[in-house]
Amino acid sequence: MLIAVLSGFLLALIAPAVCAVSREWAGWTLALLPAALFAWFASYLPGVMADGAQVITYPWFPALDIQLSFLIDGLSLMFALLISGIGTFILIYAGGYLKGHPDIARFYVVMLAFMASMLGVVLSDNLISLFVFWELTSITSYLLIGFDHEDMNARRSALQGLFVTAAGGLALMAGLVMLGTITGSYALSDVLASETVLSEHPWFTPLLLCVLAGCFTKSAQVPFHFWLPNAMAAPTPVSAFLHSATMVKAGVYLLARLSPAMGDSELWTLLLSLFGGMTMFLGAFMAITHTGAKKLLAYSTIMALGTLVMLIGIGTHYAMVAFATFLIAHSLYKGALFMIAGILDHETGTKDVSEMGGLARLMPITAIFTVVAALSLAAVPPLLGFVGKELMFEAVLGAPVLGGLLIVLAVGAGVGVMVAAGVIAIKPFFGERRETPKHPHEAPVSMLAGPVVLASLSLLFGLALFIPEQALVGPVVTSLGGAADKVHLSLWHGINVPLMLSGLSLVIALAIFAFWSRLQPSLAILREAGGRFGPEAGYFRIMEWLTRIASWQTRVLQNGTMGNYLITLVMTTVLITGYTLLSQHGSTLRVPVPALDSGFAWSIALLMLVSALFASITRSRLGAVASMGVMGFSVALIFILFSAPDLGITQILVETLTVILLVLVLFRLPGFIRLSSPLERGRDIVVAIFAGVLMTLLILAATDLQFFDPISAEQVARSAPDAHGRNIVNVILVDFRALDTLGEIFVLALAAVGVYSMINLRAEDQRS
Template sequence: MMLLAVLSGFILALFAPLICRVAGDRCGWVFALLPATLFVWFAGLLPEVMANGAQVVRYPWFPAMEINLDFLIDGLSLMFALLISGIGTFILIYAGGYLKGHPYLGRFYVVMLSFMASMLGLVLSDNLVTLFVFWELTSITSYLLIGFEHEDVKARASALQGLFVTVAGGLALMAGLIMLGTVAGSYSLSGVLASDADLIGHEWAVPMLLCILAGAFTKSAQVPFHFWLPNAMAAPTPVSAFLHSATMVKAGVYLLARLNPALGEAELWTLLLSLFGGLTMFTGAFMAITHTGAKKVLAYSTIMALGTLVMLIGIGTHYALVAFATFLVAHSLYKGALFMIAGILDHETGTKDVAEMGGLAPLMPVTAVAAAVAALSLAGLPPLLGFVGKELMFEAVLEAPAWRMLLPVLAFGAGIGVMVAAGIIAIKPFYGKRLETPKHPHEAPVSMLAGPVVLAGLSLLFGVALFIPEQTLVAPVVASLGGTAEKVHLALWHGINMPLILSLGCLVVAGVILRFWSRLQPQLDVLREGLGRFGPEAGYFRIMEWLTRIATWQTRVLQNGTMGNYMITLALTTVGITGFTLITQYGVPLRLPVPDSGFAAGIALLMIVSAFFATGTVSRLGSVAAMSIVGFAVALIFILFSAPDLGITQILVETLTVILLVLVLFRLPGFTRMSSPLERWRDIIVAVLVGSLMTVLILAATEVQFFEPISAEHVARSVPDGHGRNIVNVILVDFRALDTLGEIFVLALAAVGVYSMIRLKAEDQTA
């Protein structure tokens, strides 16, 4: 059942275009039935997980290589599965209204359903290899979603940027996961978490940690890889809402949380997660207030949230784990609602810039209320769940064992920025003077309002009735992260303490900034442009420019259309790599075979002379004849060493080859000396190197014996099983019948080719 639940999105995606044509404008409601059903099914697994702990469901795939479709079901994976399927339900409904009438709506649902299935596979997978497969599937499908409006140059560039950054990190992650599985002695996540291996003290510990962090940081937009995420807002709003609330951008956060019980004791892990998470948290909050586009403001606030989650994982205390789980749920709810509200504003007013909106509350009352509730949770104000998460976050940074002086400062600054961002979204568009917009605004349809209303309502419900998220979501997650579930207690009021004082300070400063936010925009624009010229994104564009230059040089020098250069490059590369490995790992065999008879020595000498003659003659016929002598000499060697069947085959093939060469070569123009003496010497050197390498490889191969020879077995079984005393014939006809049949086909095809060439030549002469 679990396998069907994960793969059901891919299955439904196959029929998405047909369903769109049949269901029409209501196709979003039809597609939403799948994630809604999955949500109910995943919710039904919660009681068992809470009572009995983690469970593993196993499906063999490549068991010999330890690659299985195994799924780990615990508090962490179930919470992500619930968020993906629950929020995904409303996103699919919302997309049907937002993209109503779009010519590529069916294509959109194909990719969106595949993306949802990839995320479910990622968070539920118990195998490192299959986890990586689903990880890369999310990168590919998100690339298609970001670039969905493929006629838009900006959308294509943003999609390509996101793909480059996340796939580059994915390559690092692949190396890290391979090292992790090797060191732990298991490619099962549950096996890694339960392993007794010294993951921290191993000699691979540092590169393993850095590779895993690189993959997670790029996926979850941590500084300095954060720049791709705001640019991904070129995607349609349903995509942005899904990516930011519950799915792709939290994939890196999920991986870090999943591996934290195994790697969290490493000082490097703790320091890097705390530092980069804190810097990302502050950077996202600060950049959010420098923009006026609703989706940009929300995108940078998402970066703030991702940094907060990574920082809390790095801190790793009990308070931090509780704050992590609470903040994750709160962010998913309010961010999904706010992105859909941003899409409603764009859809109904015709503009994405909140500076061009005002006084919309009387015209869009339901949207205004939902925006206010979700924004209050974003700002971390009571009685919303976001307030509880923010207070727990402040408590965690105040008790942080590392960066004790820096993290509270960054958290305070981020709190100010996110409150300003919440005010920009909730106040500026709906209140104040009524501003004219490109479209006359009115309330959105039910399909677009259902998601924001429900998610904002859940933010309020969970904040008032904290026992619901405490027992069903937060406690199981804390238990799966190695914490103590019994100590989880959420409350709106903890008395007057330092976190509350910090919250009040953030509120006062944010109110002042929000009051003068419009006047500060010119200065903020200058600052944003300066950061754009010298920030990480500028580095990305410089890297891409250098890649273009390298590609231009490579095309000009290496891939210049000259076949000879291609062959020489391939030959020298093979000689260099293979020869280096052979010499350094195995050594060069010094024992050369000596012919045991004068007949064998004569055949070898004949082959050498013929080969030199073929390379030196200017006659095509002479060259073909010389090469045929080499081939017939090989046949003589086969016969000399008691392999008449091979000798006969070689003679037949060589005869047919000579005929083909003669028929083809005589249609070509005469020889022309086009190469210089220097180029000819170069070719001679390359030929000698390749020939020497192949000789040494053959000599080395003859000295290697991994298994006992099978010749004795053939001799023993020839008469009783094959009923023949000619062992070679029995091998060909009985033991290797299919191989012999293949050789017959080869000879037949060669004969047909020769016959065709002869007929073609005869017809040309007749004509």
């Protein structure tokens, strides 16, 4: 399981090499991994259908109770299957869509890393590792939206997406930590099985709000929805994968995952139903005001996300069945439709569907499968989308709160997506043939594979409902805490209220669709008003204030005089530390006169004193550098004298290199000159003496007081038997505290790269 999740990252590492070798077949080659993963996850299905959840654990930081553990049940498995399955087609599709793009290797790298992170999110059992993967999806999404990094608009959209999702991510982290603290475990499986009734805990409301903030931003719920349509600046494969089928569903996933633990609260039901319902309606409404194929689909995705959140909020048995069915249906048709939008854009050279027409004769296969997928979107029988929609109506009718409002919103949303489906399926392909910037042809096989398979599955699942019912919906309902044996999907329920609602929305939709072109101008006015006063405008205002406050406080705090900063820092430290020291230990603090025990040590100490003082008063650079050398070697002698051979050797070697460094650079700088006035010097001397006295007192206090035993006793004892090393200092460096050392060599490497780049910058300046 570990390998399955991490394999995406590993493949991402070598993806550029694969690209270089297999060239235009790279998409097909790389798609082998998600395909294999799909098969592998599918092999878990029978087990999960029979026994329910499994947890697989690998230790990560056991000391902090952070495990890398994976939870496999109906819910996570369904997501894993969607991610790897759709991922397979997306990689193949990207091979065709981005054919010949110079940065295609980078695209594959980030895409595979994203896929692996997404698998991590849905499979993680540990809240912390879930959060880490969650943030990784935000970062990879940022890189993918901004893939076309020379485009200002793409960069801005990428940053917007990152800001919104990362802000939510912070809230989510707080929420997850609260969750872990309340239940006493960071394992999801424990949280879900916990006896604690979360909704009665005093922290429940902040906890709920934090988790919702994370999930709502990620899953583009109103009022955080605006980043998703802007994210359409990404290449189409990205939009199809991240922003319709997978990443935006991470929030939905987490809500569904937590619903058994938190869903019994009224606040949860109310907030989720309300925000989900609003998002559903607004998304559908905004969809029909747009003519760009991708924007239109993006808004219909927002509608779908809202529907899913609302269904989780309602939380009845019907709602859970509807949730699972609608989720599968949506991923299938939306993935297909996005890829088709990409095909249209790729073949005609325009994104605006109102500029297309009559393409059916030129692209018959695309046209057929567009219609199939769009029918599923519009919820027409016998497609899976219809089943999902019927169940959704059924669930809304049984909603515990806000019933009336939700029904109105649901019918409105139903109308909206039907119109949207009509626009996407009929406008480009039928009617009069229109001239487009490029002359369209049928798309290549690599680009058709995804839409064809996904659209066919929508149809197949609709006709053979027992397949999704047994394999996916049942296990999902089980993992949400429902009863799988009561799940029964069917196309025909007899004439009942949901069917009538479907019929009603179909009639209204047909009416709107007939006048769509004529309605466009007035819809566009509405859209612009929304842009001026909507939440996105709020986002821009916040960002503007942020920069204004930042520049104001920078002007105040950072006035540019180095000396002032330093005096502030030193004096603050002296006052705070000095106050604590004297108030806590002032009575016990002794200031003894050093004993004259070792003449050798005394002479070294004297040497250090003299060199420190000489360095500060001399007017010659050479004198200062020489006295620093004396200082360095004296320190080395102290180290050697007092049982630290490793330190002594290191200090001597570094001292030698320092001299070389100073010779190379420092003597090309001007000599010492007196720049400051006597008054300033006097002030500085006072500050310096304060600092020095504080340090002396600190050392005296620290050597006098011993609050607890040094932790190194255990390291000394375990060095030889457990770490097989007799030089304890080295064992600490490379074994006991290797993580520190790892960080330190990275700092060293950064310093070296910094030096290198500064010098090479200069070389460029001189050349120009």
